[in-house]
Amino acid sequence: MRNVDLKELQHILRQMPVMAEVHPLSLAFLPDEVRVFEDAWQMAAELDAPMPQPTVPMLAAQIESALQHRLPVVRCTHDPLTTELNRVLRKRYGLIQAHILRQSQVADEIVRRADSEAVALMLVDGLPYGDVKRHATQWLANTTPVLVDGVSITEHSMVRIVGKPPLAQQLFDAGFRTCLGFTYWERAQEPLTDCLFTGFGDRVRKVKSFDEVLAGLEDEELRGAFVQIVRTGLDGAAHRQREMPNVAVMVADILTDFQRLAAVFERKGVSAWLHLVSDHGMLWAHEHNLQVYEFSGADHPRHYEHAKQGEHTLTVEFEGKEFALLEYPYLRRDLRATEWGMHGGLSFEESVVPWLSCHVERQKEETT
Template identity: 30%
Template sequence: MPTIDEVVAEAKLHPVEVDVPHTLSYLFLEDYVNVFHDGDVLESYLNNPSYEFNKNVVLKTQSDVGVGSQYPKLKLDHSPISPLLNNIIAEKYDRLSDHLITQRDIKSQILQRVTDETVVVLLIADGLGYDDVLGTQLEGEPCLVNGPTITPVGYQNVVYGRDNTPIIDELINRGFVQVRGYSYWDESTYNDLNSKVFENFHEVNRVRTTEEILEDLQKNPIGDDRTYIQISRQVLDRQAHDGKEIRTSDHEHEISKLNKDIGQLNEILEEQVDSHLIVVTGDHGILWRKDFEQDMQIVSTNGKSSMRYAGQQIGFDGGAKLIDAFDSTYTVFDYPYAASSFDADEAGTHGGLSYYESLVPLHFRGSRW
């Protein structure tokens, strides 16, 4: 299959029709060629002697409208869901949602899938990027984080969606009369956020491990009433910040443990109810030191920001984007810019825009999945 360079070379000679593995690839191609999505429109421009193309080449993308056999069809060899995304993520950030599910779409994705399930479980993992689960059972579909890749924004994106109504309200309206909440946050961490994320929960159980959740479900089985369970679980965020040296095996162990926990939860629900749906996603990914340090460019903000973002609008000499999220404006740094170097005991960071930080998985499991 041809690469982008080879497609561009072919398109210099004549229009070509290109099939892509993911429509994100068109955002890369348009830097080199004119991209048309409609064959009739392309033909009209080609036949118009007064029209001047703004690039040296023309590309006809695949569409339902054929342009005729005179144009060769090529299948592009390109993987945009990869670190290549770092090349366009800030510049074309506002258009990525045309090609990817975003975090604020997750609520609607769940509601679209809910039919007659007795139980729906939403597990939001603190620190779980799409790249972290790539090739595992948890891979699912990549979702774009709306805004800075930080815990308060990510959790609220998932729970409140696009209409700022918590998912619990939507499910109660559908007959989910019982609710259970489990959160790893204690009263000293994210207490205000915990109140927002678990709004309208009568009680939230503070837990340290998933085993406590599984034990509670076995001691207090789900009854006949439809039940919504929401879980906040620590995954990789602590590894990024807790000051310990992180090995690949540590990382893999955490992902394996999460997958095992989801499997056990699935088994318990299979025993207790006729049908259920488990949804797993993350609040943000992690830009690991091992992937970032050799590329990073440090630009000082005179102490006005964190390493990868600022909680306000600031001047920044590196690449950055202003993004509004939940009544605040953030200055979010593009890859590979940072306002400081890693501390000696830091294994990772997050907050900015990158393939590693800005894509989280959306994984479904249950009676029908």
Template identity: 25%
Template sequence: MSDQIGQSYRNYSEEKIKKFPFYLKLNHNLSLLFFDLNEISYDEFWEIIDNPNIQIPQKNYVIIDRYDDRLPMYELNHNPFTPELNSIIEEKYHLVEKYSKTQKDFKTDIFEYINSKTPKTVVLYLIDGLSYIDVANLDIDKVFKKITPVFVNGKTNTINGFKNIIYGYDDILIAKSLYYLGYDVYGLTYWNRAKNKTTDELFKYIPENNIFTHEMDLKNIIENNPYKKKYIQIYRMGLDEDAHKIRTTNEKLINDKINEIFENIKKLVEFLGRINESFIIYVISDHGIKWDFEKNYGKGAHGGISFEECFVPLIIIEG
């Protein structure tokens, strides 16, 4: 892919490239970090050009936000969300964060949608340990085909990842914010709050009587309250337990586990679809896992800086 950009350079004289940028179409802005390119906004560039007292720095600038016919246009068909990202992620960590949708952005996206659509049921499905790449490479049901890579702000561990998601930038729990918008708040988790610090942190604003351990209890609440707005927060184990405890795992076992998780989510989608009310389900993970199938021990790990650990999947299902 760098040869493709290089060819584009060669098609445009070296002298002009040093003085002027070109317009560039990208699949994702993160691709800029793989090449010797510097982004400049359309307005900023033409303001500099139109002002004779300002000299543009000697850099390989590209404009990606607006286009016209005053500069040459090139397209770059590049997917930045592959293990190739490991070659730059540590060196350019904060730039990777800048160009990505992040866990902390997630809460803002939720409330923009809710304020415009006001769905009757909002489900946040939290999965402990699931990489974007593991899901993106899997042949899963078409219900889940639209998968967005989301960057983990900071440490790639469970408590930090989930706090990024449910607190966002304003440090107010999603459950609390939705309660003040008129939503009844409920939870579903395997783990007792008193015995699990993470569960207690994630569900602290949800009343104890509204937290269930069995899906049927939650389904009864949904069916028996058809006219009320409901927020449901579900906390499920993903692949984190396998990474820590199981030392003989392989790609097939991992894929089987992911399929099992999504089969469970599909049943929830089908259940909500049978109820005559609007809903939206957000599926997201706290962190990814870096697998090492070449070793007998330490098969899966998280807590470091890698594409596999830092990018988790976001799937949104509307009904």
């Protein structure tokens, strides 16, 4: 099978139908005129139909060995999960949504995988998929890109991840009867915390460090437990800070804590599915040539708390209310001196987040 880049693939498509091994999101970069078939046999049937041959480019996103004698086969090496996705994200949003796991689907996937003795979910406040890809390549095999299908802000995204009914309730019904919660946020001052920990009762602890989380778990029976942790991420470092944040170090710290969490279950001999999901990514100002779309005193630089029609906006809904997202690279206002990064808009950096998952096997007892 020959490797081709996206430009060469388009060149071949202008000449003949093709079967291609291609990343589903790369299809969003192809011209609108290209007809994409999920089934190579369906494309072959159209080519064999007793009627004039189609004049539009045709691509089968499936390799069928029985058709290789008839159709050229290529592997497209294009990687769509880069900042290049911003070129097509708003325009081809529907297609992209159809070919990537959405944030609102994560809870169902966690429940579907819950075939272990325990489940743990670490909710991270601000962690872009792109920063994991750039600074922690060793984790990519365990990482699924997730599209924030709405406003990329904590108040919306955390609720979207936990789901309705809440993940704790779904897992309780699946047999995980103990709920253990840990949060870096002040519960009395954060209504969102009460929402995220619905069903946990008094089993939610306010912690100041991940060491406190691990110490708390050491004292608990973890079989049959669902553990939910809200951990600070990159969000806090992006606002009101004098110094530019060291993103690589912060990403490494988050993933180290995830490893330490796994070690607790291993040490206690409990099999578990462990998940790490971020609420939103981060658009780092110093890495991009951002442009002010309008000059306003808006608090939010990347989204509107109402619907707004425009050539650079996308309207989404959350709990019955409409919001508008600004596409990359536009801002509603100039950034403040202490704003190193932002979120809330529509971009690869803000809207594609990581879902890390790993399975801890129950240790077999040694026989003598």
